[in-house]
Amino acid sequence: MERVKFVYNPVSGENMVTERLDDIIAIHQHKGYSIVPYRLSFEGNPDEEIIADLDSGYHHMLIAGGDGTVNYVVNLLKSHHIDLPIAVLPTGTANDFASMLDIPSDIGQACRLLLNGEIRRIDLGKVNGLYFVNVFSCGLFTDVSQRTPTVLKNTFGKLAYYVGGIGELSKLRKMHIRITTDHGEFTGSSLIFFVFNGKTAGQLRLAYLSEPDDGQLDVLIVKGDNPIETARTIFQYMTRSRSRQASTYPAGVVHIRCSRLYAESITPETTDIDGQPGPPFPLEITCEQGALQILCPLPQK
Numbered sequence: 001m002e003r004v005k006f007v008y009n010p011v012s013g014e015n016m017v018t019e020r021l022d023d024i025i026a027i028h029q030h031k032g033y034s035i036v037p038y039r040l041s042f043e044g045n046p047d048e049e050i051i052a053d054l055d056s057g058y059h060h061m062l063i064a065g066g067d068g069t070v071n072y073v074v075n076l077l078k079s080h081h082i083d084l085p086i087a088v089l090p091t092g093t094a095n096d097f098a099s100m101l102d103i104p105s106d107i108g109q110a111c112r113l114l115l116n117g118e119i120r121r122i123d124l125g126k127v128n129g130l131y132f133v134n135v136f137s138c139g140l141f142t143d144v145s146q147r148t149p150t151v152l153k154n155t156f157g158k159l160a161y162y163v164g165g166i167g168e169l170s171k172l173r174k175m176h177i178r179i180t181t182d183h184g185e186f187t188g189s190s191l192i193f194f195v196f197n198g199k200t201a202g203q204l205r206l207a208y209l210s211e212p213d214d215g216q217l218d219v220l221i222v223k224g225d226n227p228i229e230t231a232r233t234i235f236q237y238m239t240r241s242r243s244r245q246a247s248t249y250p251a252g253v254v255h256i257r258c259s260r261l262y263a264e265s266i267t268p269e270t271t272d273i274d275g276q277p278g279p280p281f282p283l284e285i286t287c288e289q290g291a292l293q294i295l296c297p298l299p300q301k
Contacts, residue, residue: 001034002059005084007050007073009040009065013091017064020107024064024089027111033059040069051080060085060119060295066092067134071274074124074292075131085293087114094275097134100198100212101296113297121290122212125197127271128279133292135201136278136285138271139175139192139222174224176266181219181258189224191234195261195285196220206237208246209255215289219261221254259287 006024008017017024025035036058038050050073054061061084063073070088077084090098090105104110125132174189196207196218210218222233233252240246249255263283271278 004033005061006035006037009069012065017091031115062087064089068275087295096200117297124288124291127285132273134198136195179263181261183258184256191224192222194220205241216257217287219256
């Protein structure tokens with residue numbers, strides 16, 4: 001049997017992965033794969049235990065968790081220069097990365113589709129030496145995911161993020177940023193600033209023109225020049241994000257597609273990468289084209 005390294009986060013989402021371990025193992029055995037499990041705790045796990053034997057003929061690594069878990073493992077692999085394909089079981093709260101790859105939330109269905117799927121190369125974002133699979137963000141709502149307790153995420157799911165986000169509205173504050181890219185620049189006030197490799201944040205389809213394998217990042221800046229115009233922009237943005245036919249951004253949203261950017265801020269700002277704390281300004285962000293091997297379902301015909 002070919003071996004699969006199975007790294008799982010037991011407290012991600014509603015703990016469903018711990019209830020389905022036998023199913024996951026059985027499905028893989030039926031397809032000719034032997035599962036080698038590793039339980040993440042994020043409390044002093046020696047990183048070397050996760051990657052110690054990855055040069056011993058594994059077919060791929062299966063990661064069960066949310067976007068933060070995927071981010072953690074991908075950064076670990078890249079820091080050790082390991083180019084092993086990964087597959088993702090979406091057992092977190094938002095699961096934006098898995099959603100982008102059309103991986104279903106049902107564990108059994110996801111396993112079968114992945115094992116009948118294909119290995120592709122997709123891009124990664126990189127900011128000040130840290131990788132992100134889905135999105136970098138800064139400004140309004142940025143650290144909602146970081147500050148939302150795990151118990152609330154597991155109990156209320158994505159609703160916990162949205163409730164936390166409503167609380168942020170009372171603290172509306174403009175950032176003053178300057179962004180220089182290889183395809184344009186922006187200087188001015190902003191409420192929030194995204195750099196997408198994927199398409200969604202909190203399952204909101206905000207980067208509807210983004211593709212994860214085009215060698216480009218999608219920079220989206222919600223301008224904060226005027227309160228009334230900003231409110232109109234946010235309303236139009238949210239409305240278009242729900243439309244599968246959306247092809248343009250509202251006037252108050254600056255969109256730049258680029259492979260490299262440099263960002264500065266007058267004031268200290270909190271940043272986020274895939275729901276985890278990000279680095280401080282100034283920021284150097286690049287698209288690492290084809291940097292990640294990913295096992296994903298075959299495209300639907």
